[in-house]
Amino acid sequence: MTPEWSSSPPELLLAVDRTSGRPLHAQLQHGLRDAIRTGRLQVGERLPSSRELARALGVSRGLVQECYAQLQAEGYLATRPGFATRVAAGAAEPPGDPQPRSTAPRLLADFRCGVPDLGSFPVHDWLRALREAARAMPTAEFDYGDPRGSARLREILAAYLRRVRAAATDPRHIVVCNGYAQGLGLAFRVLADIGVHTVAFEDPGSPDTVAAAAATAGLRAVPVPVDSGGIDVRALAATDARTVVVTPAHQWPTGVALAPQRRLALVQWARDRDAVVIEDDYDAEFRYDREPVGALQGLAADRVISIGTVSKSLAPALRIGWMVCPPELADPIAEQKHRSDRGTPTLDQLALAELIESGRFDRHLRRMRTTYAARRAVLLAALAEDAPVLRVTGLAAGFHAVTHLPTGVVEQDVVTVARERSVGLYGMSAYRASHAAEPAQLVLGFGNVGERAVAAGIAAVGRLLMGW
Ligand SMILES: Cc1ncc(COP(=O)(O)O)c(C=O)c1O
Numbered sequence: 001m002t003p004e005w006s007s008s009p010p011e012l013l014l015a016v017d018r019t020s021g022r023p024l025h026a027q028l029q030h031g032l033r034d035a036i037r038t039g040r041l042q043v044g045e046r047l048p049s050s051r052e053l054a055r056a057l058g059v060s061r062g063l064v065q066e067c068y069a070q071l072q073a074e075g076y077l078a079t080r081p082g083f084a085t086r087v088a089a090g091a092a093e094p095p096g097d098p099q100p101r102s103t104a105p106r107l108l109a110d111f112r113c114g115v116p117d118l119g120s121f122p123v124h125d126w127l128r129a130l131r132e133a134a135r136a137m138p139t140a141e142f143d144y145g146d147p148r149g150s151a152r153l154r155e156i157l158a159a160y161l162r163r164v165r166a167a168a169t170d171p172r173h174i175v176v177c178n179g180y181a182q183g184l185g186l187a188f189r190v191l192a193d194i195g196v197h198t199v200a201f202e203d204p205g206s207p208d209t210v211a212a213a214a215a216t217a218g219l220r221a222v223p224v225p226v227d228s229g230g231i232d233v234r235a236l237a238a239t240d241a242r243t244v245v246v247t248p249a250h251q252w253p254t255g256v257a258l259a260p261q262r263r264l265a266l267v268q269w270a271r272d273r274d275a276v277v278i279e280d281d282y283d284a285e286f287r288y289d290r291e292p293v294g295a296l297q298g299l300a301a302d303r304v305i306s307i308g309t310v311s312k313s314l315a316p317a318l319r320i321g322w323m324v325c326p327p328e329l330a331d332p333i334a335e336q337k338h339r340s341d342r343g344t345p346t347l348d349q350l351a352l353a354e355l356i357e358s359g360r361f362d363r364h365l366r367r368m369r370t371t372y373a374a375r376r377a378v379l380l381a382a383l384a385e386d387a388p389v390l391r392v393t394g395l396a397a398g399f400h401a402v403t404h405l406p407t408g409v410v411e412q413d414v415v416t417v418a419r420e421r422s423v424g425l426y427g428m429s430a431y432r433a434s435h436a437a438e439p440a441q442l443v444l445g446f447g448n449v450g451e452r453a454v455a456a457g458i459a460a461v462g463r464l465l466m467g468w
Contacts, residue, residue: 009048009049009052010045010046010047010048011048012035012041012047012048012053012056014028014031014032014035014053014057015031015057016028016031016057016059024059024063025063025066025067025070028057028059028063028064028067029067029070029071032047032067032071032076032077033071033074033076036076036087036091041087042087043087043088043089043091044086044087044089045086045087046084046085046086047068047077047084047085047086047087049084049085050064050065050068050085068085072085072088075088075090075091076088076091077091105422106422107422107423107424107457108421108422108423108453108456108457108460109422109423109424109449109453109454109456109457109458109460110423110424110448110449111423111424111425111426111442111444111445111446111449111457112424112426112445112448113253113400113426113443113444113445113447114311114312114400114445114447115316115445115447115448116311116312116313116314116315116316116368116399116447116448117368117371117372117447117448118315118448119448120364120367120368120371121314121315122314122355122360122364125355125358125360125364126314126351126355128354128360129351129352129354129355129358129360130347130348130351132351132354133347133350133351133353133354134347134350136350137346137347137350141346141350142346144342144343145343145346146334146343147175147334147335147337147338147342147343148172148174148175148176148330148334148337149174149175149176149177149322149343149344149349150176150346150349150350150353151171152349152350152353153176153349153350153352153353154171154172154174154176154322155171156353156356156357157169157171157174157176157308157322157353157356158170158171158174160356160361161295161306161308161324164285165281165284165294165295165297165298165306165308166294166295166298167294167295167297167298167301167306167324168297168298168301169297169324170327172327172330173301173324173325173326173327173330174322174323174324174325174330175322175323175325175330175333175334175337176320176321176322176323176337176343176344176349177307177321177322177323177337177344178319178320178321178341178344179309179310179311179316179319179320179321180280180282180307180308180309180311180321181209181213182319182321182340183305183307183309183321183322183323184209184210184213184245184278184280184307185213185216185217185340186323186333186336186337186340187243187276187278187305187307187323187329187333188213188214188216188217188219188243189216189217189336190329190332190333190336191217191219191242191243191276192217192218192219193332194332195242196219196242196243196276197219197220197240197242198219198220198221198222198239198240198241198242198243199214199219199220199221199222199241199243199244199245200221200222200223200224200236200239200241200243200244200245201221201222201223201224201244201245201433202223202224202226202230202231202245202246202247202251202252203223203224203225203226203432203433204226204253204254204428204431204432204433205223205226205245205247205251205252205253205431205433206245206252206431207221207223207431207432207433208430210245222239222241223433223434224236224239224241224244226251226254226256227256228256229256229258229259229261229262230246230248230251230256230257230258230259230262231244231246231251231258231262231266233262233265233266233269236266236269237269237273241273241275242273242274242275242276243275243276243277243278244266244275244277244278245278245280246258246266246277246278246279246280246296247279247280247281247282248263248266248279248281248293248295248296249281249283249284249287249293249295249397250282250283250284250287250394250396250397250398251394252280252282252431253394253400253402253428253431253443254393254394254402255393255394255395255396255397255398255400255401255402256393256394257293257396257397258293258296263296263299264299266296267296267299267300267303267304270300270303270304271300271303275303276303276304276305276326276329277296277300277303277304277305278304278305278307279295279296279297279304279305279306279307280307281295281297281306281307281308282308282309282311282312283312283397283398283399284308284397285312285313285365285369286312286365286368286369286372286397286398286399287396287397287398288369288372288373288376288395288396288397295324297324301324301326301327302326302327303326304324304326305323305324305325305326305329305333306323306324307321307322307323307324308321308322308324309321309322310352312398312399312447313361313364313365313368314361314364318348318352319344320344320348320349320352372399372446372447374451375399375446375447375449375450375451375454376395376399376401376446378451378454378455379401379444379446379454379458380392380395381455382454382455382458382459382462383403383458383462383465385458385459385462386458386459386461386462386463386465387403387458387461387462387463387465387466388466389406389466390403390404390405390406390465390466391403391404392404399445399446399447400443400444400445400446400447401443401444401446402428402441402442402443402444403441403442403444403465404439404440404441405439405440405441405442405465405467406466406467408467409440409465409466409467410437410440411427411428411429411437411438411440411441411442412427412429412437414427414440414442414461414464414465415427415442417461417464418460418461418464421460421461421464422460423457423460423461425442425444425461426442426443426444426445427440427441427442427443428440428441428442428443431443442465
């Protein structure tokens, strides 16, 4: 894309040393050549006008013109009458590693999990929301803000979460963060500060993410098994954990919902143990053929930190999430957030507030539900057609499913051969605390795979999945 330049001159750090005895024009030429060779100035970049550079360096304009002409003759610079001088297309490449080019081959279908349909990001709605947010932003809000985040976004989120997730929310107890990953780290640090030593996590789950965040906060992380009803609360009670990370609405990655009795048992465990449950509410917006499941936080606002994110509903690149905190943890978490980065960018927060309040966020979610439901239907039809013996589970919500490979089929072999056929498949072993490869299962993400690619990808690996 050709950048549009503002009328103000580009800044360029160059110096001349009047005490060195070296002629000024030689110093200037050397400085510019060096900037181009080392990549400080890159092909196509605009240089200041001769008048501006002369003024900045305190030299004559003629000297700069002479220098530009010399470098033009050497092929470093290019200029046209009436246009700015730029670094020429053939100017020396900077030394060192060339720009890494993607060597990853294009896949027929990549069933990578956790990525929403990136092409459906509502660019126009977001731009509109950003513009509106910037236009209406009070001057005082350009300052460092409340570490909990923008008051407007917190109010809108509180209403949204009450409406959509049946959460018990008060804007004073919401802390805006940079996605789930940051929220988890903030929560762990605060819990460590109040004497928690051990955190439990679901197995299968996100062992590496949780273990890394726990280690950073000085916590020990222990796995607790998940079965068809969600996390095993008895097994949890047998550990010494005083906090647990769970995905109640749609367990990651098995896709089961936490059974009603388990929800109650988990809350009871938290009360008995004086513990805190961290609820990862990561893809609760997308459900298909089952009743909506409210946030666990709605059952025990004093015991649950519920972390939400727009990474699945909009795009991971936005890096916006929120933490609904028990009242007494809200201030310490906000303090950690302040220490960590002084706050999530306010303009983006206000744009999200605008997007939600205008109804465009809901509209986007409705559209995406239809998109994912269609992909899910194609996936099921393709598996029924091309790999009919496979059991598929976890499809009631979100945009991933689990396929159970027949006995004797080796997960890694399937993943490797599928890759040779240009299909990206991912095994369950990565999500088990032990990384055990049995039972052999695949976690198939279909969020960022179009319907045709889903069908073509499954057709390419159907027999392989069945071990034929
Ligand atoms: C289980 C789970 N929760 C939440 C997220 C979202 O994380 P973030 O909001 O930091 O992008 C992910 C990302 O893949 C995830 O796998």
